[in-house]
Amino acid sequence: MSFVKSAWRVLVGIKDALVLLLLLLFFAGLYTLLSFKPAPPRMGSGALVLKLDGVISEQPAETDAIARLSGSAGDVREYRLRDVVHAIETASDDSRVKAIVLDLDFFLGGGQVALERVGAALDKARAKKPVLAHAIAYTDDSYQLAAHASEIWVDPFGGVMLRGPGGTQLFYKGLIDRLGINAHVYRVGTYKSFVEPYIRADQSPEAKENSQTLANAMWADWQRDVAKARPKAKFAALVTEPLAAVKAAGNSLSRAALASGMVDKLGGTAEFGARVAQIAGPDAKGLPDGYARITLPSYLAAHPVPDGGQIGVLTVAGDIVDGQAGPGKAAGDTIANLLREALAKDNLKALVVRIDSPGGSVLASERIREAVMEARNQGLPVVVSMGNVAASGGYWVSTAGQTVFAEPATITGSIGVFGILPSFENTLAKIGVTTDGVKTTSLSGEPNVFGGTSPQFDQLAQAGVEDIYGHFLGVVGKARGMTPAAVDRIAQGRVWDGGAARQLRLIDRFGGLEDAVAEAARLAKVDAKSAKIDWIDQEPDRLTAFLTSIANRENDDDASNGEARAQLGGDWLSRQGWMQRHAALQLVADMRGMLMGTSIQAACLECRAALPARPVALPDAQERGWWSLIGQLFWKG
Numbered sequence: 094m095s096f097v098k099s100a101w102r103v104l105v106g107i108k109d110a111l112v113l114l115l116l117l118l119f120f121a122g123l124y125t126l127l128s129f130k131p132a133p134p135r136m137g138s139g140a141l142v143l144k145l146d147g148v149i150s151e152q153p154a155e156t157d158a159i160a161r162l163s164g165s166a167g168d169v170r171e172y173r174l175r176d177v178v179h180a181i182e183t184a185s186d187d188s189r190v191k192a193i194v195l196d197l198d199f200f201l202g203g204g205q206v207a208l209e210r211v212g213a214a215l216d217k218a219r220a221k222k223p224v225l226a227h228a229i230a231y232t233d234d235s236y237q238l239a240a241h242a243s244e245i246w247v248d249p250f251g252g253v254m255l256r257g258p259g260g261t262q263l264f265y266k267g268l269i270d271r272l273g274i275n276a277h278v279y280r281v282g283t284y285k286s287f288v289e290p291y292i293r294a295d296q297s298p299e300a301k302e303n304s305q306t307l308a309n310a311m312w313a314d315w316q317r318d319v320a321k322a323r324p325k326a327k328f329a330a331l332v333t334e335p336l337a338a339v340k341a342a343g344n345s346l347s348r349a350a351l352a353s354g355m356v357d358k359l360g361g362t363a364e365f366g367a368r369v370a371q372i373a374g375p376d377a378k379g380l381p382d383g384y385a386r387i388t389l390p391s392y393l394a395a396h397p398v399p400d401g402g403q404i405g406v407l408t409v410a411g412d413i414v415d416g417q418a419g420p421g422k423a424a425g426d427t428i429a430n431l432l433r434e435a436l437a438k439d440n441l442k443a444l445v446v447r448i449d450s451p452g453g454s455v456l457a458s459e460r461i462r463e464a465v466m467e468a469r470n471q472g473l474p475v476v477v478s479m480g481n482v483a484a485s486g487g488y489w490v491s492t493a494g495q496t497v498f499a500e501p502a503t504i505t506g507s508i509g510v511f512g513i514l515p516s517f518e519n520t521l522a523k524i525g526v527t528t529d530g531v532k533t534t535s536l537s538g539e540p541n542v543f544g545g546t547s548p549q550f551d552q553l554a555q556a557g558v559e560d561i562y563g564h565f566l567g568v569v570g571k572a573r574g575m576t577p578a579a580v581d582r583i584a585q586g587r588v589w590d591g592g593a594a595r596q597l598r599l600i601d602r603f604g605g606l607e608d609a610v611a612e613a614a615r616l617a618k619v620d621a622k623s624a625k626i627d628w629i630d631q632e633p634d635r636l637t638a639f640l641t642s643i644a645n646r647e648n649d650d651d652a653s654n655g656e657a658r659a660q661l662g663g664d665w666l667s668r669q670g671w672m673q674r675h676a677a678l679q680l681v682a683d684m685r686g687m688l689m690g691t692s693i694q695a696a697c698l699e700c701r702a703a704l705p706a707r708p709v710a711l712p713d714a715q716e717r718g719w720w721s722l723i724g725q726l727f728w729k730g
Contacts, residue, residue, distance in 0.1 A: 138189040139385030140225075140373035141180065141392055144196040145238075149174050149203030149211065150704075151449035151480050152410035152630070154421025171421075172389075174207050174480075175606075178214045179398045180389055185218035187396075190387065191373040193218055195226035195242055202234035204449075204481030204703055205311060205502040209318055210605055215241035216322065223372055227365045230254065230346075236355070237315060240322040245356040246365050252339075252346020253355050255332050257315075258308040266294045273519030277546055279554045279693075281562035282509025282586025287696050291513060303587055307504065310590035311703070314502040326354045402625025403442040404613050406606070407432055409461060412696070413453030413486040420631045423450050425457025427631065429464035435629045436468055443474040443613035446494060447606055451700035452485025455510060455561055455693045462568075465493035474616035478609035479503045479600070481704055484588060484697035488599070489565065492572035496612055498604040499591040506599060507697040508569060509586025510562045512554060518545040561693055573598055588697060 147170030154171060184190040193215070203211070215224055219242065226239035230251035239245045247253065269276055269291060276291045286300035296304065319328065330338045331353055342349035350356045360368070369384040370376070376383025411422045418424035435441060446465055452458065469475050477483075477494030484507035491497055491505075499505060521527070521543060528544035531537075539550040546554075566577040566584060573580070575598065583589075583597045594600045602608070614624035 137385065138191055138374065139387050140192040140194045140369050141184045141190045141389070142194045142196055142386045143177065143180070143389055145172060145177075146170055146196075146199040147172065148201045149177060149207050150410070150421070151207070151447065152408050152420050154411070155419040155631075169201065174203070174210065175398055176393055177211055177389075180392055180396070181211070181214040181218050183396045184392070185214075185221050190222070191385075192223040192225060192369060194369055194386070195224070195238060197226060197228040197231065197235040197239060200228070200235045200238070205237075205315060205318075206479075206481045206500045206605075208234060208237045209500065209502065211238060212241040212318065212322060219243045225365070225369060225372075227360075227362070231350075231356075232256065233315065237319060240319045240326070244358060244368075246358045246360055246368075247347050247350060247356045248361050249345075249347050249359045253328075253331060253350040254335070254346065255328060257332065258311045259304075262290065262296075264290045264294050266290070266292060273517070273521075273523055275516045275519060275545060277514045277516060277540075277551060277554070278511065279514075279551070279558040280509065280511035280586075281559050282511075282584065284588070285507070285509035285511055285586025287586075287694070288511050288513060307588055307590055310592065311502060311504075314590070323355070328353060328355055331355065398628075399625060400628050402627045403440065403617070403619055404610050404624050405432075405435055405441040405444045405627045405629050406610070407435075407444060407446050407465070407629040408449075409446060409487065409490055410449045410480075413450055413457045413461070413490075415454045415457045423453070423457070423461070425454065425460035429460045431629055431631065432461075432464045432468065435627070436471060436473075441468075441473060441627065442619050443476070443617035444468045445476050445478055445606070445609045445613050446490065447478045447480065447609075448483040448487045448491055449480030449704075450484075450487035450490075451482050451704065452487050452489070452507065452696040453694060455486065455489070455695050458486035458489040458695060461490050462493045465490065469493065469495070474613055476609045476613040476616070478604075478606045479505060479591075480606075482697070482700040484700050485509065485695040487697075489568065489695055492568050494572075495616070496602065496609075497600045498602050498609045498612070499594060499600040500603060500605065501591045503591035503594070503600075504588060504697070504700050504703045505591065505594045506583070506589040506597075507586055507695075507700070508565055508580065508584035510558050510565060510693060510695050512558055512693045514540055514542070514546065514554070516540070516542045516545045518543065558693060565695065588700065 150171045151174055153173055181193060184193055195215075202208075215238070218224055223244065224242040225244045225246065226242035227246040227248075228235055228239065228251065229248040231239055231247065231253045233255055236253055236255065278288045278292050280288055283299050284303050286297065286303070289297060289300060316328075319326070331349065335349075338349045338353065339346055342352055347356070347359050351359055358364075358368075366380075366384055374385040376385060407428070409423045409428060410420075413423040413425065415425055417427045432444075444465070465475060475494050477491045477497040479487075479491065479497065479499035480503065482504045483491055483499065484505050488505055488508060518528070526543075528541070535547060535549045536553075538544075540546050540554075541550075563577070566580045569575070569580045569584070570577045583599070589597065589599065591600065591603065595603065604612075610624060610626060611621045614621045
């Protein structure tokens with residue numbers, strides 16, 4: 094018996110040793126894999142292809158790399174603005190790059206300010222080498238980029254359809270009433286329209302007037318940018334009388350675009366490929382419509398964006414939310430900690446805060462502002478650079494800057510505050526559920542989301558919102574050298590374009606990120622020519638970064654990438670179908686935000702249209718159960 098026990102102990106020991114050895118080998122291999130930095134790919138000459146199948150954004154949201162590899166991560170890809178600009182600017186002086194190609198078949202936008210920045214880089218590049226654009230069909234955003242090309246091609250079965258800013262938005266008052274939800278709204282600001290979809294069936298006159306003024310300003314800026322890039326194009330006819338222009342061209346959108354000078358050539362991918370091959374050389378595979386190409390991911394791998402310098406650039410992009418979050422969300426604690434860690438290194442001479450956010454949580458906005466003020470208190474010059482949007486909570490953060498830069502097409506302001514709290518007493522009554530209990534004070538059990546809030550609670554909540562609005566006015570007034578009363582006259586939740594904001598002293602100067610960096614260097618007495626940027630960004634973990642690099646190469650190495658592109662659809666109407674699906678998901682996200690959100694917000698509704706249509710997250714399992722209950726109540730209605 095003792096022999097058997099001894100043998101068993103030996104076998105167990107061998108098993109444990111093998112398991113331990115395998116674990117050690119696994120983690121050693123994983124560490125080696127993550128630590129491995131592949132050499133930049135060798136690249137020959139050819140055309141740098143910017144195949145923008147998705148959107149350009151200030152800070153792409155972090156996606157599940159494994160899902161990307163498996164093809165289940167969704168149908169919208171994000172390209173970082175500074176990566177695209179850096180690739181274009183570097184390629185313009187790279188003798189191996191014979192041309193730059195814009196593949197805009199499935200480009201879904203990026204915001205007017207971002208597109209103007211890419212356009213400026215393309216203008217410099219086309220002065221040195223050919224820039225060619227091709228798409229099956231162009232709409233506002235894709236044409237704004239294509240206008241900066243030397244040659245614009247469009248498929249004969251496509252065309253150009255310009256629509257201009259504007260359109261409809263969803264209002265949920267009828268649905269909320271049918272569900273029996275009572276939306277308690279607490280707000281300050283005549284123009285603070287974020288809450289209107291939950292309490293109205295249409296826009297208020299004040300909100301409509303503000304939206305119309307903003308849309309007119311954005312449209313005028315778009316036309317100026319396109320006219321400057323392509324002065325001979327006569328796009329007014331396609332905008333004012335599109336049907337007449339198309340009928341005059343034999344009912345062909347593509348020929349109407351050609352006749353108006355908006356495009357230079359009609360041709361499919363074969364004809365376009367043959368044209369690029371004349372400039373960049375033939376494809377190594379010998380395909381008849383192929384040409385020597387350099388993909389964007391491989392080019393950036395060989396020429397990464399420089400990082401590490403004396404001028405820190407802190408990115409505040411996306412909705413401002415409480416707590417911690419990954420890239421693409423401006424989480425108060427995450428961004429504040431990133432900045433404090435950067436300040437602790439003690440190598441920064443100045444700070445630029447790059448904001449591209451429609452706002453969000455007041456508490457998170459203040460957390461970020463306080464962290465930026467810590468930099469100022471340490472003696473660092475702080476300059477703010479606004480992107481597409483810096484409104485509501487985004488503007489709150491901007492008040493920490495000594496100098497504020499924006500562009501004419503930047504959307505800013507929206508100085509107002511609101512809170513939404515749903516209660517479900519009427520919803521529960523539909524299924525025979527009621528509430529009862531005892532109180533020791535008038536606020537016992539408040540807010541009572543199942544039995545309805547009390548008048549005392551509503552009054553206190555409104556008082557709290559008004560107090561925060563007063564604080565907002567004070568913060569803005571101190572930063573801009575204005576009295577709170579003067580700020581109030583241009584606040585009230587009203588949204589302004591950059592031109593109006595400059596006149597109202599909400600910003601200081603026109604200029605982009607480069608201008609803000611130059612100003613920060615000047616204030617810090619650093620030579621602007623030698624000033625380098627230290628990007629204070631959220632970085633993905635090494636495993637995610639490694640898998641993402643593989644996914645990027647797999648997606649871009651295939652020239653056609655037909656399977657992935659089929660998700661978006663190959664023509665204008667198919668892309669509108671994608672936008673409709675996106676709008677449906679946005680409806681769920683909006684309702685979820687009302688039902689689940691609890692914090693007081695400084696957020697801007699109108700600003701959504703100025704930002705790229707990023708992927709909308711689906712509810713998790715717990716939320717789907719809640720939505721299922723609501724759906725049952727709705728259909729029993």
